[in-house]
Amino acid sequence: MKILFLSFTLLFFFTPNDTLTGRWESRPSEKGNVTGVFFKPDHSLEGYVNKKPFTTGTYDFDPKDSIISFVDNGCNGVRAVYKILFFSNSDSLRFRAISDSCTERKNGMERLILGRVK
């Protein structure tokens, strides 16, 4: 019984409890650049272009409303809140800003369309 309880507890903590955890990438742009984000289970995130890390931060995701709140190292610690719009059986996503005062990041985020890396 103890083992069963422990298993359930471990499953609860280590199974991705949302549709976001994992690696997501864009299609190659006209110039061939691929942008990606790795949402880690420990609530840290890594953004990259062509396998080169360009941003790092932490996030919280509310799967009920598909709302992500995060800070990264690119915008002076300014927190951003976005609604994630999942589509294609939750295999693709895009971001819609709820609040982000960092204009450059906002412009980049709203252009992104990412697909789950399998």
Added chain:
Amino acid sequence: MIFMKKRFIISAIITITAFAFVQSTVITNGPAAKATLGRLLFSDPILSKDHTISCASCHKPRFAFADTSAVSKGVAGKKGTRNTPTAMNLLLSNSFFWDGRAGTLEEQALAPIENPKEMNLSLDEALHRLKDNEKYNGYFKEIFNSEPTKENLGAAIAAFERTLETSDSPFDNWKFSNDSTAVSSAVRRGFVVFNAKGKCVQCHFGADLTANEFRNIGLFNGKNLDDSGRSVITGKAGDIGKFKTPSLRNIAITAPYMHNGLFKTLEQVIDFYNDTKKIVPNAINKDSLLEKPLGLTKQEKTDLKAFLISLTDKRFRN
């Protein structure tokens, strides 16, 4: 008769092998072929007036395609005025040279050929030489379906430069590949300093650790430091002393540093940023970001250096 037959078979094998070898080394059409031609041109002194200098003379492959001198020497030993920047990791750049005077890599690739202090060869003469050269003329015809022109010469060299991307450093392995063993704890601490107390990330943000902006870091005083940088291109007084923020990829092997090669070591660079006034007290138009000393401790400086070294690609690590 048997002997003749054997000789025939051996000759046939040699011929087929030679043909296959030639086929495999011939430049064929496509982006890779452009880059292959670009690689040949990059290392060929044919593009300098006295046939002594190639792009690779200053953009040394061993040193991440940068130079080890503060300023490079061109034809007839003429000294340039700025430090040779790395020719690597330019794919995401949108301006080139320290002052950003070129808007494309194609444009950038041609400029040193004509620069009197670098290769000092007119483009007309360069094209003339390439047309007269049976090998190059053939390659250009095969790849571009045209004889050498200014446009396809720039395109070939730029195509080669676009292949010079690096993304296999310990930092990449830590962050992209999620390999927590790729870096030391000093590197991790250094990355924290980079993002916070050191303020480095404010200019060196991005996949190549540059925001590709122009900044005046306090190395212009109108006296002994009189390179006005970006303002020569834009004509704006506010751009005096501004230079393009360079990528930090492979920075550990591209000394000396800054647009004038002023600092020989990463320690000197870190000490400068820690308190710019100490090194250049009378700087003009300096970025407000660097107004106050950073106040880094000895340990923080050591950690920051460890982080910078972790940006060295595997191909350059012993």
